[in-house]
Amino acid sequence: MDSFTDDAEFITCDSPVNIALIKYWGKRDEKLILPLNSSISVTLSQDELRARTTVAVSRNFKEDKMWLNGREQSMKNARLQSVISNIKRLCRKRKSDNDQVNDKLQWKLHICSENNFPTAAGLASSAAGYACLVYALSKLYGVDGDLSKIARMGSGSACRSIYGGFVIWNKGEAEGGEDSKAEQIVSETHWPDLRVLILVVSDQTKHTGSTVGMQTSVETSQLLQQRLQGVPKQLEKIKCAIQNKDFHSFAEITMRDSNQLHAVCMDTYPPVSYLTDISHHIIQLVHAINQDNNSNMVAYSFDAGPNAFLFLQEKDVPTVIDILHYFYPSSDPNFIRGLQVPAKRDVHVDYTVFSDLKVIPRALKFIIHTQPGPGPTVKDSDCGLLTKDGFPLNLNNANGKI
Amino acid sequence: MDSFTDDAEFITCDSPVNIALIKYWGKRDEKLILPLNSSISVTLSQDELRARTTVAVSRNFKEDKMWLNGREQSMKNARLQSVISNIKRLCRKRKSDNDQVNDKLQWKLHICSENNFPTAAGLASSAAGYACLVYALSKLYGVDGDLSKIARMGSGSACRSIYGGFVIWNKGEAEGGEDSKAEQIVSETHWPDLRVLILVVSDQTKHTGSTVGMQTSVETSQLLQQRLQGVPKQLEKIKCAIQNKDFHSFAEITMRDSNQLHAVCMDTYPPVSYLTDISHHIIQLVHAINQDNNSNMVAYSFDAGPNAFLFLQEKDVPTVIDILHYFYPSSDPNFIRGLQVPAKRDVHVDYTVFSDLKVIPRALKFIIHTQPGPGPTVKDSDCGLLTKDGFPLNLNNANGKI
Structure with a gap:
């Protein structure tokens, strides 16, 4: 006191x-x-x-x-x-x-x-x-x-x-x-090498609040019922992935659930849209990174807004930060905030696998590097x-x- | 021959x-x-x-x-x-x-x-x-x-x-x-005053082809099953709306089905995204017009791409074209193509009801004005x-x- x-x-x-x-x-x-x-x-x-x-x-x-x-x-x-x-x-x-x-x-x-x-x-x-x-x-x-x-x-x-x-x-x-x-x-000590990158997108457009958004979904979305039936199984699966620190499964369940939330929002009438072109670009980039890696290296999750929450393991932070710098170049010296980024290992990132993706300067305001707490x-x-x-x-x- | x-x-x-x-x-x-x-x-x-x-x-x-x-x-x-x-x-x-x-x-x-x-x-x-x-x-x-x-x-x-x-x-x-x-x-003679405006958006980004997109949905989307169960009822409802030339219902069923398709695409893993920020802007604009009108004046539908297909009645074409000109200004003298746009009646369009929406110059390449055939x-x-x-x-x- x-x-x-x-x-x-x-x-x-x-x-x-x-x-x-x-x-x-x-x-x-x-x-x-x-x-x-x-x-x-x-x-x-x-x-x-x-x-x-x-x-x-x-x-x-x-x-x-x-x-x-x-x-x-x-x-x-x-x-x-x-x-x-x-x-x-x-x-x-x-x-x-x-x-x-x-x-x-x-x-x-x-x-x-x-x-x-x-x-x-x-x-x-x-x-x-x-x-x-x-x-x-x-x-x-x-x-x-x-x-x-x-x-x-x-x-x-x-x-x-x-x-x-x-x-x-x-x-x-x-x-x-x-x-x-x-x-x-x-x-928070269970999975010590789990890291989170919060990608704050530059264009914070006005959007429907989550309270109103979910209420409209309950009233109008046909697909919400199917989601509700599927959630218990996903809860069990992600609990298991967390217990086992199984990043690959953790990432897939997380991404699928985020996508399903935004699918239900789109099925709402009138539709509710939280993701922007930049959000979709991040989604595509994450899938490209994971495909190139032959296993999930990063997962995204989006709430009722365009910012991305990326999950990854400490060892992959330098590589992913490097890729984010490449696709979302920024001149802000304070672009990466929060936890220190570990020194980049001498790894070769072949950006040609991402050739379908455009470089978008100033897409992100800044990135917060953090962890569970x-x-x-x-x-x-x-x-x-x-x-x-x-x-x-x-x-x-x-x-x-x- | x-x-x-x-x-x-x-x-x-x-x-x-x-x-x-x-x-x-x-x-x-x-x-x-x-x-x-x-x-x-x-x-x-x-x-x-x-x-x-x-x-x-x-x-x-x-x-x-x-x-x-x-x-x-x-x-x-x-x-x-x-x-x-x-x-x-x-x-x-x-x-x-x-x-x-x-x-x-x-x-x-x-x-x-x-x-x-x-x-x-x-x-x-x-x-x-x-x-x-x-x-x-x-x-x-x-x-x-x-x-x-x-x-x-x-x-x-x-x-x-x-x-x-x-x-x-x-x-x-x-x-x-x-x-x-x-x-x-x-x-095509059944509903003679039905008109279609095709809004061709400027940024034709590469996207997943519909053949691959739907195949991935069948393999991965949990929500697709629920959609399939609901379709027969929607088919009956829209057939009825077409028979009765009930534009308000026709519009709602059309928009809901388009939204649901894109919801299923978002629920696909990896997600498939056909709509861009411009597509979502058009969606919001259509709902704003309809809300202002207290009844559906326009309906949108999107296929496997960002272009909007708008449905409306002949009497509303001048008003809607006027609104589209306002929100998507273009200097192209050939911006509106196809059927002649009827002379604008002296109607007052109060754009203040759309105050949440930005004006986006050059969002559209051109508009095709057509009808059933x-x-x-x-x-x-x-x-x-x-x-x-x-x-x-x-x-x-x-x-x-x-």
């Missing part, structure tokens, strides 16, 4: 981003955020991508307030309210005899949250953000136990960011969602985002308003 | 392009070209798009020869051989007592075929081409009866170009394909593509070879 007086209490936590390998697409309950299928994800290192949230309660705060990336947000958001009231309910249930805690539950709440990656990168941050909020509130109110169900009510995939490593979100069967929660399959953590008070009076240290006035 | 001596006989025919509304995707027999599902198409007017084929037999010809768009082709193509031998077999069966015919069947064959639209437009021409060849050969050898089964063996969708208007290709059940043939639903026809001898000696009038030496 960072500080505690009679007047105020602060907690700051960090939380990771996760990338689904078997995607979540479609809800059976919009309000409780209960999914139509179970999903599996990998949690990414917080060194490169994380949400940070400071929560504070004080008898001096006048009203609940929230700031996200330096801008004040409405507290009237139904999902935000659902998360806060569920954490408080859990707290009351467990500590009903503690007056100090009861006081704290009455005090107004200030929330301040920031991501360490630019919003313009088009990387979904709601999962990391809600996981962080839930984790921070749980520390503030002294609640432990399963937080993934509460994070789920903020943003479905947030439940998976509560754990590190490889995580499954079991869809559950109960009407009230009691069994729709995440659990860790293996920790642990779940949320409590941070020292010097990482806090609020002043001792409970207001943001950093405000974003870019548009003239907070 | 254009000419007949003891020495040579010539026939010239024209044949139309057809656009599938319920798409053919996947074969149950690769050799006989038997489809996994029935399909429905509309045959387009030959004023704008047609294949023309001259066939000739002569006792003086040394060997079978074929030219396509001015270039000599190998006669060893299995599909070409299949079409020729099937026509000859039909001829033998029906005219076994006719010596003159028997002679002709022994003589060598010269075939010359041309399209009246540029190959660079990326418009599939094999359907029109094979329908034309089969039709011309049937006239040459005096065969009548159902030609669609023979055309099918050249190129599956060619069977639908044997008829005008709206055409169904019944997939059939027989192992040998006897019942896998096309029939007309209604003629009749089936193949025999042409006068002055349309012939071969000299009296049986060699092409026009040779394409662009690449230094014939």
Whole structure:
């Protein structure tokens, strides 16, 4: 606990981003955020991508307030309210005899949250953000136990960011969602040489949000049913590939599932399209690399946007980075960010096998080089985002308003 | 019959392009070209798009020869051989007592075929081409009866170009394909105000051919099965919409089926992608127009390439052309080709409803304005593509070879 007086209490936590390998697409309950299928994800290192949230309660705060990336947000958001009231309910249930805690539950709440990656990168941050909020509130109110169900009510995939490593979100069967929660399959240390390259494409076009996209798919896609029937088998197969660190199978299952998600989006009416020409170029390049290698060296996965998440093994990072530099030349000295790229071995890459593919300068804004990582953590008070009076240290006035 | 001596006989025919509304995707027999599902198409007017084929037999010809768009082709193509031998077999069966015919069947064959639209437009021409060849050969050898089964063996969708208007290709059940043939639903005069705009996109990127694409889908797509189960219902629905000239329903069924085809392509492994950013922009524009209109004014359909086939009613042509001019500005004075565009009524198009969409100069090469049309026809001898000696009038030496 960072500080505690009679007047105020602060907690700051960090939380990771996760990338689904078997995607979540479609809800059976919009309000409780209960999914139509179970999903599996990998949690990414917080060194490169994380949400940070400071929560504070004080008898001096006048009203609940929230700031996200330096801008004040409405507290009237139904999902935000659902998360806060569920954490408080859990707290009351467990500590009903503690007056100090009861006081704290009455005090107004200030929330301040920031991501360490630019919003313009088009990387979904709601999962990391809600996981962080839930984790921070749980520390503030002294609640432990399963937080993934509460994070789920903020943003479905947030439940998976509560754990590190490889995580499954079991869809559950109960009407009230009691069994729709995440659990860790293996920790982030299980597959130490797995690496992730996030290819942030330059043209971040506007697109349908995933909430609306999946809702329209559930209402209109004929093919979604077939996908749902096939998912359990894919979950078993990828769990097995993860356990065995079988990269070739892991890659194929991951790519097929990403493709199927975007197929369902195309079968939606009106169709939803997240992939651009650059995304398709990356897909073709990955298949060309794998074909040339006679085995899968790289896998792609795309969420509800054009950026590619590439999975590969540490030994192949120099080769793949070299190929990406060739096809997507950039003059940005900071083009590759994150983990150090190992020295390039003296390997010969024969680009003639990719002769069908064009070189596209400036196709990518930048590349983030990262790896699997642990779940949320409590941070020292010097990482806090609020002043001792409970207001943001950093405000974003870019548009003239907070 | 254009000419007949003891020495040579010539026939010239024209044949139309057809656009599938319920798409053919996947074969149950690769050799006989038997489809996994029935399909429905509309045959387009030959004023704008047609294949023309001259066939000739002569006792003086040394060997079978074929030219396509001015270039000599190998006669060893299995599909070409299949079409020729099937026509000859039909001829033998029906005219076994006719010596003159028997002679002709022994003589060598010269075939010359041309399209009246540029190959660079990326418009599939094999359907029109094979329908034309089969039709011309049937006239040459005096065969009548159902030609669609023979055309099918050249190129599956060619069977639908044997008829005008709206055409169904019944997939059939027989192992040998006897019942896998096309029939007309209604003629080209049934829906006189239906119009077609073909949006030829500028960037004709290389893509997987439809033969290979559909084969890979059959082998790898989980979702294809679900599509196949749903097709019979869509066939009934669109037949009904065509009968009733119910444009709104016709448009929705057409768009949904096109989307589903491209969804199956995306679910194929490795994925097959025919649509580009421009194709997706057209899709979004069509939905924006329809939403603004509170009813479907335009429908799109995409085959195995990025070009859009738009369907609309004659009364809406000026408005839609106006919108297309706005979003895809071109300086080409010949940008709109084909049928005359009716004078624009004094209607106000409020482009602000399309504010999410960018204007993309030079996105389209040109637009062809056409309408449904009749089936193949025999042409006068002055349309012939071969000299009296049986060699092409026009040779394409662009690449230094014939």
